[in-house]
Amino acid sequence: MADNKGVMILAEVGDGKLAGIATELLGAGRKLADDLGEELSAVMVGSGVGALAQEAIAFGADKVYVVEDPLLKDYRTDSYVAVMEKVAKEVMPKVLLMGQNSVGRDLAPRLAFKLDTTVTLDCVELAIDPDSKLLLQTKPVYGGNARAIFTSESMPQMATLRMKAGEPLARDDSRKGEVVNIDAGLDASAIRTEVMEKVLEEVEGIKLEDASVVVSGGRGIGGPEGFEELGELAKLLKAAVGASRPPCDNGWVPDTMQVGLTGKIVSPDVYIAVAISGSSQHLAGCSGSKNIIAINRDADANIFKEAAYGVVGDWKKVVPAFKEKLKELLS
């Protein structure tokens, strides 16, 4: 344990730039590294990702490890676990962080078991305990009904960070850092899965994760027609449309529209929850919103505990009048 040093984060790249989660991890990791008085490093894995190493430094890294190989172009469990195992064993970080997304939630647990250490997935808060110097890993449990703080003494201490839970630093291109290339050393025959195609289910309009206003519907919307009405409201507000889990499970809307523990995590300025009761698992996806507006028939619905403004009433009556008045006010 005494030999492990520093904080390391996995910096993912998407669309030719550093992914949002990478800058969030760099922000969170910088704070932890400073509290430990140790270095923050970033690992960039892929094909042709090295060009972005300087960007990781600008967002807070002291050192960037670049692992490039054409075999690493697409995420595959076996290749990424092998590469990250190699990096972790060479660098021996004290803390190793990834994003809680389709890469991190697949890679982190498998890598933790491979490295004979532990991981806590979906952390919303990470800190260094001032006495033990261990990583305090806070995560929602029981579908968001409670939170638990975990520690582990096995190294590296691994965690994945929920999207938007970390605050990126302001980009500073004058920051200096070191870039180190690490050989992937991959054996193609050891990769036991093959990604044949990616099928993108594009949703019309503004992307949920990027929208500053989100209009979401729940079980009480009753069917796909109701979502058309929410879509019109969203268009007026330049908002994205989301849903809680029941409308997705019932096939009223595509799964990609789901906001919640098992869907997308959003943090818009305004989140309008229509006919959503506010289960913990849904709130896990939207509680970071600056203002939640609730429209629900049930005055006791849990969503009103989270909302800043609310109307108790049938959405079929409330929403059309709300929309008409907005049209008038916005014109």
Place this chain on the structure above:
Amino acid sequence: MNMIVCVKQVIDPEAPPASFKIDTAKNSVVPPAGVPPVISPFDEQAVEAALRIKDAMGGKITAVSLGTGLLRDVVKKPLSMGADELVLLEDPAFDGGDSWSTATALAAAIKKIGEYDIVFCGRQAADWDSGQVGSGLAELLGLPSVTLAKKVEVMDGKAKVERVIPDGYEVVWVSLPALITVSNELGEPRYATIKGIMAAKRKEPIVWAPADLGIDASQIGATGRRTKMLRLFQPVREGTCEIIEGEDESDAGANLAIRLSEAKLL
């Protein structure tokens, strides 16, 4: 196809949030009175994934569940849905574990079961939401893994898995044997049939203790934990919602628009 599905008995996640209570002295959750436990919903979907393969090409499904105080009516659900066998790892020594001790015990049980082509798990358990027993099991068993499946088919000795990614899904082929974790996008699990319930009633589960698995008690349950839980707590909610009223529901809707524009939110 020989398939193994890992299922966990949990406090019903659909229980009203107000019924959720914590015993802070013990760092544990108090089961809500009058709400029976259920099979974790993601695990039910894992059973469904296995059943769809059995429907298509035949096969045998063995459900494995680890825990203490396992209610037979609850843990027999996979049998009543159409699974063939049920193995319970039920012993006080399994209690209080984390992902490491749970995966260690399940891996030993799966080795003892022996023949399998696919091991299914839910993407995460609805209680601790750890989301790592599946991948951990795959690592301990040396199997390839595909997580977050929304559809699984078997062809030419391989599994074709549609894996959920943020804007859709990717089609992943994996050689067998493999471990696959199932996400909620798979769709609703089937209901138990009367025939299935009757068959499940007659079927006695196989119960294994640590000694049956040949694993040391130090590796499982609370003593096998590698993570320490310092604190379990309920986040405080502010609860200062301004309720907008009106002469009727429509009027309240119009007033909401006025209030939000006054507050410069829209």
